[in-house]
Amino acid sequence: AKSKGKGLFAVFEQSIANATLQRMELEVSLRQALERQEFFLVFQPIVAISSGEIRGFEALLRWQHPTHGLISPTVFIPIAEEMGIISVLDRWVLKNACQQLHQWRVQHPELDLTMSVNLSTANFIFANLVETVTETLDRTQVAGKNLKLEITESILMKDPEATARVLKQLKDCGVEILLDDFGTGHSSLSYLHRLPLEGLKIDKSFVHEAQYSPQSMEIIKTIVSLAQGLKLKLIAEGIETDAQRRLLLGLGCDLGQGYLWWKPMTSRKASNALQHRGIA
Numbered sequence: 001a002k003s004k005g006k007g008l009f010a011v012f013e014q015s016i017a018n019a020t021l022q023r024m025e026l027e028v029s030l031r032q033a034l035e036r037q038e039f040f041l042v043f044q045p046i047v048a049i050s051s052g053e054i055r056g057f058e059a060l061l062r063w064q065h066p067t068h069g070l071i072s073p074t075v076f077i078p079i080a081e082e083m084g085i086i087s088v089l090d091r092w093v094l095k096n097a098c099q100q101l102h103q104w105r106v107q108h109p110e111l112d113l114t115m116s117v118n119l120s121t122a123n124f125i126f127a128n129l130v131e132t133v134t135e136t137l138d139r140t141q142v143a144g145k146n147l148k149l150e151i152t153e154s155i156l157m158k159d160p161e162a163t164a165r166v167l168k169q170l171k172d173c174g175v176e177i178l179l180d181d182f183g184t185g186h187s188s189l190s191y192l193h194r195l196p197l198e199g200l201k202i203d204k205s206f207v208h209e210a211q212y213s214p215q216s217m218e219i220i221k222t223i224v225s226l227a228q229g230l231k232l233k234l235i236a237e238g239i240e241t242d243a244q245r246r247l248l249l250g251l252g253c254d255l256g257q258g259y260l261w262w263k264p265m266t267s268r269k270a271s272n273a274l275q276h277r278g279i280a
């Protein structure tokens, strides 16, 4: 029994060693990924739930690793945060997303498109976020009102006062802020009316569970009435079925995104989607 136990332990140790090695290898390649141009953006349309018309896009980051293939942002973003290089990545995303938005707005002025960019909690209050944003808007000829920044509730827990200051400055540049994954974090409702937020994004977990779980349904209803009371916009994410679409529309949610209409796609495919006046 003893040797068996030791054998198991050895296997366990080996897998930890492998995980550590893999992690170190990821860190090394992550450092080089930008200059090797292994990152690219995909774009998921944000649509009017009633008509399916494209109103804007969310930019989502992808890493094409030379040997491991496509790596999910849920894997490499936390690592980049821990390594302290996330601000470099966020800047890259901001610049490229704005460049793309400018191009699409020129091609389709009648659609008045917007672009949403995710900001990492780890670097939100990085020294010159506001300067970076205004500079990027300037260089890419994008108006502040067409850029949306998505942040999560965890930012507010870190440093609520600094966050409020930064949000106010961004708002002064016309940039709107959306609270992402709403309801999944450590929500404190008290900050909601004090921050210059444009809207809330209903997390896809509630959307997916709504049909089966009365609790999720109640949470969605609460978020909707909260948003209506505070005059905040609502975007429902992760809509995959027509039943989910009808449910959210019925509750009074105007905007949505999800596989029902479009998956996140390359800029080329998104350009094609726009050719069809944004109808899926």
Ligand code: C2E
Pocket (backbone or CB within 6 Å): 044, 059, 060, 061, 072, 073, 074, 077, 090, 093, 118, 119, 120, 121, 180, 181, 204, 237, 238, 239, 240, 257, 258, 259, 260, 264
């Ligand atoms: P998120 O901001 O909540 O993004 C929504 C995620 O839901 C995306 O996953 C999107 O592909 C996925 N999604 C959209 N529609 C559906 C649907 O109908 N069904 C299902 N099951 N999923 C759907 P993705 O692209 O893997 O991104 C995961 C997370 O990584 C994002 O969650 C965001 O937190 C983070 N992320 C992605 N890009 C960036 C970035 O450029 N910067 C930062 N800081 N974070 C990013």
Ligand code: CA
Pocket (backbone or CB within 6 Å): 058, 118, 150, 180
């Ligand atoms: Ca998001």
Ligand code: CA
Pocket (backbone or CB within 6 Å): 180, 181, 201, 203, 204, 237
């Ligand atoms: Ca989200």
Ligand code: CA
Pocket (backbone or CB within 6 Å): 181
């Ligand atoms: Ca999420």
